[in-house]
Amino acid sequence: MSFDFHEPASIAEAVALAARFGTEARFLAGGTDLLVQIRRKRVAPRHVVSLHRVPGLDTIDANGEIRLGALVTHRALERAPAFQGALRALVEGARVVGGHQIRNVGTVGGNIVNASPAADVVPVLLVLDAAVTCVGPNGAREMKLDEFLLGPGETALRPDELLTSIRFPAPALRSATGFLKAGRRRAMEISVVCVAVWLSLDGDDRCAGVRISLGAVGPRALRSCDRPVESSPRTVSRSRTSAHRQPTGGFSWKHSFRARSGQR
């Protein structure tokens, strides 16, 4: 492996470098995916564009709507006071990524753009209905994460675009999230399957909305489509069995995903 190293000091400079070198360039965030891929000769960039000197990409903004800079590390997600309550799935997802050494440098932006079907933070962001902002030479565009992810290693990001931030609504008053991962051992393991859930209740304890996402069981993380949920009051707080019997609106996988995989 051998390449030139660039350290742009602004988003505009980073994007200009990416536009100039096209597919010969790769952005470097934590490098925990990129350096492994370079070493395995899966990619051989001639130019590596480090994002570390670009200011403002590593902040978590949680006043109202939540905004994560693309360079926010798993370590920062785990420790963010704003995510200890209704958004706890972010903590639960981030803290099972690799070991400390990986979480201390690996970023949420890298987790998304790397587009591994088993990326652990991605299902959490999907149930939070997150949107991503991408900046290219012609300005910024925003799209739902659900539309951004196409397949293994494949996203809607263009080679000259930088993922700058991820945003999602502040949690509703009576909502909660959770994340669980199953691997072959308890730590430092790729997910065999992982699941993220978002659930919200209305004032009568009715289930007002639910989203479920599964990682590592398809070409990309899957998300149930948004449909109104039929539920009687207190379904959720009643016993497990009665909750099980309660019919929900049911869900099928997002049509965009179905249509895409059907084409192949």
Next chain:
Amino acid sequence: MSRIALALTINGQRHDVLTEAHRTLLDVLRADLGLTGTKENCLEGECGVCTVLLDGMAVDSCLLLAAQCQGREIVTIEGVSSRGGDDVLARAFIDCGAVQCGYCIPGMIISATAFLDEHPSPSEAEVREALAGNLCRCTGYQKIVDAVLAAGRTSGTETRGDAR
């Protein structure tokens, strides 16, 4: 490919290095600076023998370009005992019989140093979780975990002693 001039702060000392962009911090530490206490094995972030502290955080130096370390504080196993009190950890590893072939130990000590800085009196489960990124093929881990717990207790006592 062009070479880059780097000023690296390693164990409190400045080192000027001229290197290619693709070389990792691990390459520079071992081959250029002769700091071979940091070990090399999988080169993919799986085993943790290459762990160093970067601005106080444990990171795998095999997955870090040297060029990314400009202006940051690096501490290797050679420097860890000069940070006051960390001999406690080395002593605990010896006292607990936690060292067999020794290859994983520098990485274990670095991970444990960063961890104890943040969690001065951890539980056994926390210690095991903290060392998940460090593999050992000899000891079966129990004595390593015991050593970190013992070091936590000792430095906890010393800190409390100092405060009095």
